[in-house]
Amino acid sequence: MGIIEDKIKEDLMQTIFADTANIYDFIESRFALEDEKRNELIAKLNEFNNDLSLLLKSSKLS
Numbered sequence: 001m002g003i004i005e006d007k008i009k010e011d012l013m014q015t016i017f018a019d020t021a022n023i024y025d026f027i028e029s030r031f032a033l034e035d036e037k038r039n040e041l042i043a044k045l046n047e048f049n050n051d052l053s054l055l056l057k058s059s060k061l062s
Helices: 003-028 035-058
Strands: none
Touching: 003 035
């Protein structure tokens, strides 16, 4: 079961990261962000990705 669970988690992480990139693209295309705000947005999205990655790595699928 470990290999299957790892594959599911990997696919889920790829989907989440792609969705996060889409969120960034959406915001970037619709709002005129100053460099400082753009950097804050990128930092928050990276933090979100890191937190989700840690959560997925430390949690068992049910």
